Amino acid sequence: MASLLSATSAVHSRNGQSCLPIHSSEGQATIPVRFDGTNLSIGFSTDPTANIIDGSSIDHGITKAPYERSFSPYEFNGGTTLAISGPDYAVVAADTRLSSGYEILSRNVSKLHPLTDRCVLGSAGCKTDVDQLRSVLDIKMKVYQHNHRKPMATPSVAQMLGNTLYMKRFFPYYSFNVLAGIDSEGKGAVYSYDAIGSFERTPFSASGSGQSFLIPLMDNVISHKNRCDERRDLPVEEVVEIVKDAFLTAGERDIYTGDAVEIKIITSEGIRTEMFNLKAD
Amino acid sequence: MRAVITTLLIVVSFLSICAAQQRSDPTKFNGGSILAMAGRNSVAIAIDSRFGLGMQTISTTAPSPDEDDNNHGNPRILLLPNSNTLLAWTGLYGDGLGFADEMSVLLASKVRRAGGMRFDGSTRKTMNPRAIAMLMSHLLYRRRNAPYYVEPVIVGLETVLVKEDGLMEMQTTKAIAAAATTNTNEEESSQPSSLSKAPEATIRYKTKTIQRPYLCTSDMLGAQSTSHSFVCSGVASRSLHGTAEALWRPNLEGEELVDICGRAFVSALERDCYSGYGAVVYLIQAKETTDGGNESDVCIVEYCISSRND
Numbered sequence: 001m002a003s004l005l006s007a008t009s010a011v012h013s014r015n016g017q018s019c020l021p022i023h024s025s026e027g028q029a030t031i032p033v034r035f036d037g038t039n040l041s042i043g044f045s046t047d048p049t050a051n052i053i054d055g056s057s058i059d060h061g062i063t064k065a066p067y068e069r070s071f072s073p074y075e076f077n078g079g080t081t082l083a084i085s086g087p088d089y090a091v092v093a094a095d096t097r098l099s100s101g102y103e104i105l106s107r108n109v110s111k112l113h114p115l116t117d118r119c120v121l122g123s124a125g126c127k128t129d130v131d132q133l134r135s136v137l138d139i140k141m142k143v144y145q146h147n148h149r150k151p152m153a154t155p156s157v158a159q160m161l162g163n164t165l166y167m168k169r170f171f172p173y174y175s176f177n178v179l180a181g182i183d184s185e186g187k188g189a190v191y192s193y194d195a196i197g198s199f200e201r202t203p204f205s206a207s208g209s210g211q212s213f214l215i216p217l218m219d220n221v222i223s224h225k226n227r228c229d230e231r232r233d234l235p236v237e238e239v240v241e242i243v244k245d246a247f248l249t250a251g252e253r254d255i256y257t258g259d260a261v262e263i264k265i266i267t268s269e270g271i272r273t274e275m276f277n278l279k280a281d
Numbered sequence: 282m283r284a285v286i287t288t289l290l291i292v293v294s295f296l297s298i299c300a301a302q303q304r305s306d307p308t309k310f311n312g313g314s315i316l317a318m319a320g321r322n323s324v325a326i327a328i329d330s331r332f333g334l335g336m337q338t339i340s341t342t343a344p345s346p347d348e349d350d351n352n353h354g355n356p357r358i359l360l361l362p363n364s365n366t367l368l369a370w371t372g373l374y375g376d377g378l379g380f381a382d383e384m385s386v387l388l389a390s391k392v393r394r395a396g397g398m399r400f401d402g403s404t405r406k407t408m409n410p411r412a413i414a415m416l417m418s419h420l421l422y423r424r425r426n427a428p429y430y431v432e433p434v435i436v437g438l439e440t441v442l443v444k445e446d447g448l449m450e451m452q453t454t455k456a457i458a459a460a461a462t463t464n465t466n467e468e469e470s471s472q473p474s475s476l477s478k479a480p481e482a483t484i485r486y487k488t489k490t491i492q493r494p495y496l497c498t499s500d501m502l503g504a505q506s507t508s509h510s511f512v513c514s515g516v517a518s519r520s521l522h523g524t525a526e527a528l529w530r531p532n533l534e535g536e537e538l539v540d541i542c543g544r545a546f547v548s549a550l551e552r553d554c555y556s557g558y559g560a561v562v563y564l565i566q567a568k569e570t571t572d573g574g575n576e577s578d579v580c581i582v583e584y585c586i587s588s589r590n591d
Binding site for chain 1: 519520522523524526527528544547548549551552588
């Protein structure tokens, strides 16, 4: 006999009614359950008119206990992005894998999108929302260019992205962004965002499925926390090597990260791209 | 910042990932994390000291592996069955205490049965960490329907017989016969052919015993997971996987191993509010002696790592 304790601990609540989740190819589905002594598998019940779900008929009892299906507008397509800022450069990297559930949809999809010559947006999350967000931002950048006759500076792009995300506060873009670029003084700038547009300028930023593997490592190596040795400024080549090491780590331990890493190095001269292969498992 | 996204996702997509889930998950309710790393002839295990009830921190007692009283209030509960093995677990503190009692009693009875309580100079047979891990898995699976909500980590050094050039030689009958006797294997093991069951030519080779690191972690039902590099358990295990994976390299030794293990541990704990308040690293080290690794050459050293109190 199945343990009642283990069964009740697996129960969730939907609309106030206890339900057991079941696997369904169409998404989430649940069966409502009631623990009141009438449907235990002991074989008797105190109330002769109790609603015992009889699973012996051809439809497995579904017409007696209909379950609800629900549609979720969001899907998580996986991936990790990482951005690091330096005194005169910014490095942003993202893996190139697109996944859905346990399947890989593509090994060669870019998560980085240059908005200007000095500014790159990296986004992980739901690909369709990311694509739509990019389209909206591109249009706004063009409008700004036509109105002001110059490309948008990185801090302004950061503010605009924050506002764009907040405009969809009650049905957000499922997009976890990092923005990397060179600000008007020539220093590297990295901004981290949440899904509804709250942002902050930070020395580094990681988002996506592998963020919890990367953030503590960056704390130690880039922000130099919990270390006894002297802090020194890191040159851009060393930071790129650190980024590659970080993605090797994330690729090992996160199933959604892998295949290849696209690294963009932004300096006042422009944007340079590098590709680095990861394990394809 | 991140919490805002997650609360939104609950509203829109009915995912139940939120701060309340941490509270309803028994293995994460009291907090705590453990990281163990393997080096050359040594292992290091790092444990934290936080004991909390959800978000509220109750106490931060540092661990103390005193043989008289194993649990001086440290919620990670260190057990030292031998000088070459160390057990610790994260999870629900109450279950941790109960499981520690059950393990201690059974380990003591097994050692006693193997004649370990004699002090007449005869060699005491130390229990292999692998055997202790099997015992632990058995005890956890015994409670399959109402488990102990603990996530144990076992680290130790096991005595193995290898050829002088370092390659493993465990399959020949000579090696099995040599391992069955007590460790007097430094001379050429030219066993007389009457000892070996298989009719093979007598191969002469020099052997030595080494102390090989053994790392094992388990889920609450006893499913083991071993590694040659590192294992971790507890609330910060995702962060620990990231830092340890990046910072570990083979053939670390002694204080360098403690430094790397401590660094990976403290960096990961900084980003987790359910563990922290101090880190202690235990290094189990086997001295490299000319007459081969004796159990008496294994020692455990305690290092306190300074970390911010949060």
